[in-house]
Amino acid sequence: MMEALQDFRTNQKSGQHPTSANVWVYILSNNQFFVKAFWLLLICVGFSGSANSQELEARAYANLPKDLNAVALGYAYTKGSVAVDASLPIEDFTLTAHTYAFRYVRTFGVAHKLARMHVTVPYVDLAGQAKVIGQDTSIARNGLGDTRVQIGINLIGSPALERKDFVKYTQKTIVGITLTTSIPTGQYYTDKRINLGTHRWAFKPEIGASKKINQVYADAYVGMWFYESNPAYLETKILKQEPLLSTQAHVSYYFKNQSMIGIDGNWFKGGKVSIDDIPSGRRIDHWRVGATCAVPFAGKHVVKLQFHTSVYSGNGTTFDVLSFGYQYVFF
Template identity: 35%
Template sequence: MLVFLYIYTMVTQNSLLIKLTLNRLSFIALSLLTTLFCIPVQSQDLEPRFLSSIPTGTNVAIASYGYSKGNILLDNSAPIEDLNASLNNAIFAYAHSFKLFNKLTKFDVVAPYSFAEFTGALNKIDTSTTRNGFGDPLLRISMILTGSPPLKPADFVKHEKEKFKLGVFLRVRVPVGQYDSNKLINLGSNRWAFKIGMAGSYTIKKKLIFEAHLNSWLFTKNNNYFRGNSSFQKPIYGAQFHTGYIFKPGVWIAGSIGKTFGGKIEINNVEQEIDVNNSRYGLTFAYRVAKKHTLKVVYTNGFSTRAGTDFNTFLLVYQYVWFDKK
């Protein structure tokens, strides 16, 4: 499961940025930058095999390391140039499957910790900074509506796998990550965020899998934004498509593409001109090294980025699985 492979690319500013007197153009541009740093976490997560069937009573513990490097694109009128970021991310997660309303249901929680370095030029002045700390945790509940009944391990092994699956999910981003309203860019967002979506998949000859997702992020208002201001972001909409091939149980590969758009920003109830319109692709390889142990390698990059982060990202994921006692 790639639910936990979120690229936490949010960084902070140098004290120089705090001390500068921002004119309206600078404030709008930097406000946009602050919000865009949250977008990779919320909207560009490519997640192949989201609808994988597992028995009820399954527990999954995950530890992953991610490295991201790239630039951040803003409007040409912004006073910030040559924005770049280098990020090392540790992500820890836990998931559990169970039966709810006679449907296979999963609950997962994700806790990120980021080490980030940010460099750029503000009004032709070079500046750089680092930020280490916890980001906002994420909680999710998902349900497969059709195509995978809730079965215990003994019955799951005997069950003939169905070709078509349809599922829904709700994810919540809890605003308890590192946040300081005196700083322009933080690891935490200081706002609630809710992701709703649905996914469908079709399997051919138990080997080839086609999967599609539709989702939307909804946000609450941040009333304690930088320097006593407020910020609000309109919904971000996303779609992603995956093609996977299963070599044998526990060994598979998948290619992914994703598109996000929308998400216009309001600063003090004034709508800004730039919104999100980005496309990404990814490749995932999973290999079960032992009965309960799996390793995954992930690479993602951008097709096109109009505004926001344009990163190359590598991920190494370790996954341990166990079942509830009978």
């Protein structure tokens, strides 16, 4: 291993292109690179199975080397008032959702700043009981959910660095922006109140900041969801939704053995729905808290476990989420 590492460094000085084998030996033998690149990426591609856009994702603005790729697979078990618009005439409902998701991440440079793109495609198996207009109803759905595409750039404190330069980088304070787009690719029945897709586009501009203090990372984001109208709700009705405020806060601790634990929280406010311009139900006012842990193995692989639950809901919708994620990193 030491001979391969020396070859890598010699090739760097001579301008020769190192072999892929030597690159990986260098990466795995350099603890600083491993912790920064692979661990920070793990949190960036974390998977959440929460409903109503109420995600929890730490380290979303972490700095990473440019030209980095990652693929992630996730599973989430969700139980409660999930995947249902709380303002609709549905009551006494308890649903269980098994969500499977694929995500791809790519980092790149824009004007010497680090930028990234995420694409997430979920598949959902949903079942349970609900009361619709006073009548008990069994519900079963399975199919694709809405695709999400996220594009972001770190504006302050996060230069676009090559791998060799990233090793020497030390984070202080990072500020970035993102735009998340929800694309209506999910399964949708125009005659059903409960669906896996929303049959409308949605957009969330967001600003976020990350601060490193020794082995602790603190993150906070504020965004706003904006929704297009759904012109095919119950076939002939038009469903509209007001903007929804979205906030998140996270504190993550990294151990010297490269393991990580963190606590997470978010709050959502607004999003009142109207049907044919008639107000329906109450505005969303939802607080959630959770915890995350993650463990690496074999250099290029990481597994992650996350749990979060509702602690307050002003409109009566509560749910619990337990999720598991796996990722593979490559350049």
